Amino acid sequence: MAYSLGVSIRSAVARGYWRLSRWRLETERVPSDGAGILIGAPHTSNWDFVLMLAIAGEADLPIRWLGKHTLFKKPFGPLMRALGGIPVDRRDPAGLVDELTERLRTGSGFYLVVTPEGTRSGDGWKSGFYRIARATDLPVTLGYVDRTTMTTGLGPTIRLTGDVGADMDVVRAFYADKAGLVPARRTEPRLREEHRGDTAG
Numbered sequence: 569m570a571y572s573l574g575v576s577i578r579s580a581v582a583r584g585y586w587r588l589s590r591w592r593l594e595t596e597r598v599p600s601d602g603a604g605i606l607i608g609a610p611h612t613s614n615w616d617f618v619l620m621l622a623i624a625g626e627a628d629l630p631i632r633w634l635g636k637h638t639l640f641k642k643p644f645g646p647l648m649r650a651l652g653g654i655p656v657d658r659r660d661p662a663g664l665v666d667e668l669t670e671r672l673r674t675g676s677g678f679y680l681v682v683t684p685e686g687t688r689s690g691d692g693w694k695s696g697f698y699r700i701a702r703a704t705d706l707p708v709t710l711g712y713v714d715r716t717t718m719t720t721g722l723g724p725t726i727r728l729t730g731d732v733g734a735d736m737d738v739v740r741a742f743y744a745d746k747a748g749l750v751p752a753r754r755t756e757p758r759l760r761e762e763h764r765g766d767t768a769g
Contacts, residue, residue, distance in 0.1 A: 582625025595721030602677035610748030
């Protein structure tokens with residue numbers, strides 16, 4: 569099951585959260601495809617996780633997300649899975665993109681939340697989301713957190729063309745004025761393959 573916590577319950581909790589939160593939800597509605605990739609960026613704090621759950625809950629989106637396998641140990645494992653978590657053992661990452669691609673192709677519809685930059689500054693974004701989106705022909709929705717305006721939500725939904733530079737230019741343009749929760753940790757949206765002149769498609 570893509571997630572086991574009922575959508576109506578999640579939606580009610582999320583809407584209550586937004587009524588009380590100091591953050592302002594400014595969000596676009598995703599197309600009614602029933603599946604896709606959700607980018608969470610700039611991802612500069614683990615608090616981003618709470619905001620993304622609330623964003624997806626308000627929109628009634630069934631989501632799955634990747635988490636360190638240690639998060640799924642008792643006593644929190646059942647809750648993490650109910651919230652849509654997929655445990656990942658980062659000591660053995662081989663085949664993860666292929667596994668996720670297959671899940672999206674054959675499973676019931678869900679939106680896979682991906683944070684391609686991690687929580688620390690580095691030399692670029694990981695390209696897994698790009699490869700999965702191209703392999704499944706699923707749309708990519710740009711989720712965001714912007715501390716400077718205290719707004720968060722979902723931005724535009726795009727289709728990747730396979731022209732990595734052009735696709736990432738669209739992504740960069742959207743995130744150019746988004747600071748993240750901890751602005752100093754923000755990473756420029758640039759795939760590592762772009763640095764090397766390779767392609768991710």
